[in-house]
Amino acid sequence: MQIPFSSKLVALSGVGKKTCEVLASAGFNTIGDLLWGLPYRYIDRGSIQTIATVNNQFLQSIDESIVVTLQGQITDFRQSTSRIQRMPLTEVLLQDDTDQIRLIWFNQSYLSKSMKKGDTLLVWGTLCIGRGGIEMRSPSWERITSKEETESSSIETTSMARFLPIYRRIATLSGKTRQKLIDMALRQIQSPPAILPLELSKYLPDATTALRLLHRPPDDSDPRDLDARQTPAHQRLATEELFAFALGIELRRKGIQNQQCQKILTSVELRNKLKSFLPFSLTTAQRTAFREIVQDLTSGSTMHRMLQGDVGSGKTLVAFLSMAMVAETGGQAALLVPTEVLAKQHFASFTKLLGGDSHRMQLLVGAMKTAEKRQAIERIANGQANYIIGTHSLFQESVSFFDLRLVVVDEQHRFGVKQREAIKDKGNAPHWLVMSATPIPRSLALALFGDLDQSILNELPPGRKPVRTCLYHTDSAESGWNIVEQELNKGHQVFVVSPAIDSSESLDHKRISLRDINNMEAYLRARFPDVPLAIVHGRLKTDELSIRMTEFLEGRARILLATTVIEVGVDVPNASAMVVDHAERFGLSQLHQLRGRIGRGKAGGTFIMISDRETERLQALTQTSDGFRIAQRDLEIRGPGEFFGARQSGLPRFQVADLFRDRQLLVKCRQVAAHEINKGLTPDQEAWLKQEQTRLRLAEIS
Numbered sequence: 001m002q003i004p005f006s007s008k009l010v011a012l013s014g015v016g017k018k019t020c021e022v023l024a025s026a027g028f029n030t031i032g033d034l035l036w037g038l039p040y041r042y043i044d045r046g047s048i049q050t051i052a053t054v055n056n057q058f059l060q061s062i063d064e065s066i067v068v069t070l071q072g073q074i075t076d077f078r079q080s081t082s083r084i085q086r087m088p089l090t091e092v093l094l095q096d097d098t099d100q101i102r103l104i105w106f107n108q109s110y111l112s113k114s115m116k117k118g119d120t121l122l123v124w125g126t127l128c129i130g131r132g133g134i135e136m137r138s139p140s141w142e143r144i145t146s147k148e149e150t151e152s153s154s155i156e157t158t159s160m161a162r163f164l165p166i167y168r169r170i171a172t173l174s175g176k177t178r179q180k181l182i183d184m185a186l187r188q189i190q191s192p193p194a195i196l197p198l199e200l201s202k203y204l205p206d207a208t209t210a211l212r213l214l215h216r217p218p219d220d221s222d223p224r225d226l227d228a229r230q231t232p233a234h235q236r237l238a239t240e241e242l243f244a245f246a247l248g249i250e251l252r253r254k255g256i257q258n259q260q261c262q263k264i265l266t267s268v269e270l271r272n273k274l275k276s277f278l279p280f281s282l283t284t285a286q287r288t289a290f291r292e293i294v295q296d297l298t299s300g301s302t303m304h305r306m307l308q309g310d311v312g313s314g315k316t317l318v319a320f321l322s323m324a325m326v327a328e329t330g331g332q333a334a335l336l337v338p339t340e341v342l343a344k345q346h347f348a349s350f351t352k353l354l355g356g357d358s359h360r361m362q363l364l365v366g367a368m369k370t371a372e373k374r375q376a377i378e379r380i381a382n383g384q385a386n387y388i389i390g391t392h393s394l395f396q397e398s399v400s401f402f403d404l405r406l407v408v409v410d411e412q413h414r415f416g417v418k419q420r421e422a423i424k425d426k427g428n429a430p431h432w433l434v435m436s437a438t439p440i441p442r443s444l445a446l447a448l449f450g451d452l453d454q455s456i457l458n459e460l461p462p463g464r465k466p467v468r469t470c471l472y473h474t475d476s477a478e479s480g481w482n483i484v485e486q487e488l489n490k491g492h493q494v495f496v497v498s499p500a501i502d503s504s505e506s507l508d509h510k511r512i513s514l515r516d517i518n519n520m521e522a523y524l525r526a527r528f529p530d531v532p533l534a535i536v537h538g539r540l541k542t543d544e545l546s547i548r549m550t551e552f553l554e555g556r557a558r559i560l561l562a563t564t565v566i567e568v569g570v571d572v573p574n575a576s577a578m579v580v581d582h583a584e585r586f587g588l589s590q591l592h593q594l595r596g597r598i599g600r601g602k603a604g605g606t607f608i609m610i611s612d613r614e615t616e617r618l619q620a621l622t623q624t625s626d627g628f629r630i631a632q633r634d635l636e637i638r639g640p641g642e643f644f645g646a647r648q649s650g651l652p653r654f655q656v657a658d659l660f661r662d663r664q665l666l667v668k669c670r671q672v673a674a675h676e677i678n679k680g681l682t683p684d685q686e687a688w689l690k691q692e693q694t695r696l697r698l699a700e701i702s
């Protein structure tokens with residue numbers, strides 16, 4: 001019997017309820033889910049070495065960076081607690097035909113559930129010298145056979161294949177059971193109808209064949225291609241994912257094209273009014289971007305635009321002017337921001353810009369008192385407020401607008417598509433302007449947000465002093481702190497950023513200790529005993545966070561010690577230096593964003609990174625201040641998932657495709673998708689698209 005991809009896993013003969021539950025807990029519900037769960041790497045059995053060989057080699061070179069792969073049997077398994085750190089230890093003796101070696105894992109007590117004496121284990125990792133000689137610390141591992149299987153010694157044909165696929169572990173499910181399920185699924189699966197147009201599928205295997213090739217690579221596969229995920233089978237699956245994604249964007253673009261709305265009429269009065277608000281003349285880039293926006297607002301169809309610009313390029317002013325276009329012609333414009341601190345800051349700067357007209361503005365944030373909130377909601381509903389600034393609170397059901405015509409989103413972490421729809425529904429096809437806090441390389445922006453028109457601010461306002469950037473090793477960090485001291489003596493303020501570290505991380509397996517925010521606090525209090533300090537981190541309640549931020553904004557605190565919460569655009573002109581400890585824990589773009597927080601005033605600024613690792617990567621920041629170039633570099637190094645951040649809900653969950661590496665392919669998929677949609681999708685394509693959109697979580701993407 002043949003079964004389709006969409007069938008539930010129980011449909012596989014021989015799969016019990018219990019196994020299904022384990023799989024479901026990891027998000028595997030259908031046969032398709034199981035088959036799309038590809039190995040993350042392959043072990044070439046030809047690369048397995050004997051323990052005697054690697055021991056000898058290590059004794060000669062003492063190179064702690066070479067990764068070796070070993071296979072052997074567990075002859076001893078014990079768990080204890082380390083005496084000094086009180087940390088759970090798992091120790092294993094692994095033996096092959098030639099010798100034995102000690103394996104150690106820290107803090108992984110659950111290992112006793114996954115392996116025991118007698119099991120055959122495949123391990124890979126680096127070597128080092130420990131208490132009892134050469135050992136492997138926290139190696140990756142895969143159980144090949146359990147004790148029982150080893151004893152019954154039935155030779156498995158599958159385990160004789162050259163490439164052993166390694167999967168992300170699902171609870172206690174063994175690699176072998178997983179293999180069996182996959183084999184069964186591959187045997188019973190019904191080949192899906194062809195959905196890729198020929199332009200995209202030429203020279204590539206069909207989907208089922210591709211899946212078969214990746215779960216069971218033939219012995220003559222090229223190990224490098226497999227590891228680089230660049231076999232024709234990988235390309236086939238990547239193309240499927242990108243085509244589904246491209247169809248989604250294309251359909252959305254069609255849906256929003258030519259949406260009619262009320263035209264905004266320009267006039268001399270309006271122009272003069274806007275001019276009267278301006279505290280300084282616009283940069284050329286701001287002028288161009290604003291002209292593009294005005295064209296949209298006066299066109300009679302709804303604007304869908306993204307405003308991109310490097311940190312400090314003056315996006316807020318462009319947003320304000322766009323809002324004024326609407327607000328000064330009788331409509332309402334809302335600015336949506338991710339945090340209350342930022343909302344208040346925008347409110348303060350808008351108050352300055354509006355001068356005598358600031359009563360037409362309304363703030364709405366979660367921390368407001370009930371009476372205050374009620375009044376705010378009333379002023380939004382009856383149209384007394386034209387300029388509205390708020391956080392997620394604006395989405396609440398109780399909020400309705402008098403005449404909402406423009407929504408501007410200052411998207412630090414972008415708002416989800418549902419929230420976006422929620423606020424759109426509160427107006428009549430309101431114009432839509434998204435500001436991107438991180439510059440995104442153009443090709444990627446087009447591929448990802450191709451349903452939005454793009455305006456780019458590629459120039460900083462005049463009079464900005466460039467920020468000096470330095471990188472110090474921990475041993476020489478004192479030079480950095482001396483700079484901080486000088487700045488404090490001049491009356492300036494200083495940011496200090498500590499990475500958020502959870503306690504289990506404070507000692508990792510390589511025993512490199514990380515300074516957390518508490519250690520940094522102790523250091524700062526000792527080093528600068530008379531300087532008032534405010535501390536903010538992610539675990540604070542919002543009002544407490546607000547209070548402490550305000551202390552710093554108003555200058556009562558002169559050092560702000562923070563985890564990355566300050567990344568979100570606070571503007572403190574008097575802050576002239578920033579220290580980032582453990583800079584290696586941040587992405588380049590993130591660091592660039594942080595750097596943008598200083599040098600906003602007349603004093604210029606110094607950006608100080610302290611790090612003992614990855615100094616080559618970090619050096620890039622000392623060489624350029626161009627956010628687009630930094631983003632490009634960051635994407636190359638970390639890939640889009642990390643680049644956009646873990647919190648980011650806005651990325652599809654591709655198994656194979658990589659938005660950065662495959663951006664050319666995505667561009668092609670977009671073209672083909674547009675063409676296919678114009679022709680009309682086939683019922684097979686429609687059904688497939690629906691299934692893929694669920695799998696890739698495309699519906700959640702903004």
Ligand code: ADP
Pocket residue numbers: 280281282283286309310311312313314315316317461462569571600
């Ligand atoms: P970002 O693009 O990072 O959001 P902001 O909008 O916060 O940048 O602007 C950064 C700073 O530059 C602000 O202090 C703002 O007042 C100032 N600024 C913006 N536009 C101009 C301009 N045309 N001339 C001078 N200063 C400007």
Ligand code: MG
Pocket residue numbers: 315316569
């Ligand atoms: Mg900003």
